[in-house]
Amino acid sequence: MRVGQFDIQFTFGDVNVDVTSPINLLREGKLIAHWEEGRRPEPVFYDIMNANITRCEVVTDRRILIE
Secondary structure (H helix, E strand, C coil): CEECCCCEEEEECCEEEEECCCEEEEECCEEEEEECCCCCCCHHHHHCCCCCCCCEEEEECCEEEEC
16 A cells, blocks of 8 residues: 555556545444544554555445455
């Protein structure tokens, strides 16, 4: 994960995803952090940098689940 001024960027091998829409981080179904374009992310976003991804699923055209 990388943090830009107006986006958060995820890299999955050869695939890069730049997100400019709001991002919610959930842990056990509870909201633990929220990010919106133009804001610096809350510290918990930095906790997930370089974390191993065990699953990635496109849930809807506006939602991606990353575990």
